Amino acid sequence: RKEVEQDPGPFNVPEGATVAFNCTYSNSASQSFFWYRQDCRKEPKLLMSVYSSGNEDGRFTAQLNRASQYISLLIRDSKLSDSATYLCVVNMGGSSASKIIFGSGTRLSIRP
Amino acid sequence: GAVVSQHPSRVICKSGTSVKIECRSLDFQATTMFWYRQFPKQSLMLMATSNEGSKATYEQGVEKDKFLINHASLTLSTLTVTSAHPEDSSFYICSATDPRPRIPLHFGNGTRLTVT
Numbered sequence: 001r002k003e004v005e006q007d008p009g010p011f012n013v014p015e016g017a018t019v020a021f022n023c024t025y026s027n028s029a030s031q032s033f034f035w036y037r038q039d040c041r042k043e044p045k046l047l048m049s050v051y052s053s054g055n056e057d058g059r060f061t062a063q064l065n066r067a068s069q070y071i072s073l074l075i076r077d078s079k080l081s082d083s084a085t086y087l088c089v090v091n092m093g094g095s096s097a098s099k100i101i102f103g104s105g106t107r108l109s110i111r112p
Numbered sequence: 113g114a115v116v117s118q119h120p121s122r123v124i125c126k127s128g129t130s131v132k133i134e135c136r137s138l139d140f141q142a143t144t145m146f147w148y149r150q151f152p153k154q155s156l157m158l159m160a161t162s163n164e165g166s167k168a169t170y171e172q173g174v175e176k177d178k179f180l181i182n183h184a185s186l187t188l189s190t191l192t193v194t195s196a197h198p199e200d201s202s203f204y205i206c207s208a209t210d211p212r213p214r215i216p217l218h219f220g221n222g223t224r225l226t227v228t
Binding site for chain 2: 044
């Protein structure tokens with residue numbers, strides 16, 4: 001079993017739709033969680049951190065379920081510019097020289 | 113905010129030559145940097161963890177004698193692809209851990225290596 005697993009997609013949804021991704025992790029002692037966005041041929045960029053209480057940033061909502069060991073990302077009212085690969089990132093180490101594991105990414109394509 | 117600078121952004125070289133890629137943290141000290149490789153339509157694959165002042169830790173299947181990593185200062189790590197082959201053509205990205213909480217990694221812009 002992979003340490004961090006994501007549905008690779010691709011998700012192909014119309015503009016304005018709501019789309020959700022899940023990401024599961026294997027290490028129950030994992031410390032922190034993040035969603036990164038990667039555009040084609042570009043470096044990943046931090047989209048948002050994921051807090052235990054859940055957090056929202058505009059159209060984006062991230063949630064953490066420690067009992068089931070998964071995190072989720074919800075995108076509402078999707079825009080064409082949301083088309084990208086979304087990477088789930090889990091910090092399993094907890095220290096500065098931490099063990100940061102990437103999921104394989106979920107590809108999202110928004111169509112007009 | 114903190115920035116990681118990676119250079120060059122694109123390089124074309126002939127088989128058998130060596131290529132050096134630099135990764136710099138511009139406004140913070142990075143005791144740990146990571147080097148990744150990404151083939152088209154595939155995910156980021158961690159190659160090695162670069163620790164300032166000590167030897168890099170390589171992931172399984174990554175040849176340490178082929179991918180030389182040097183992390184001589186708190187702001188600079190270099191990856192040298194030695195005796196490059198066409199199959200080494202890929203997108204190489206570095207990242208550095210951020211000492212501030214809740215921002216785990218900053219990434220360089222990546223280097224697209226093409227070996228002819």
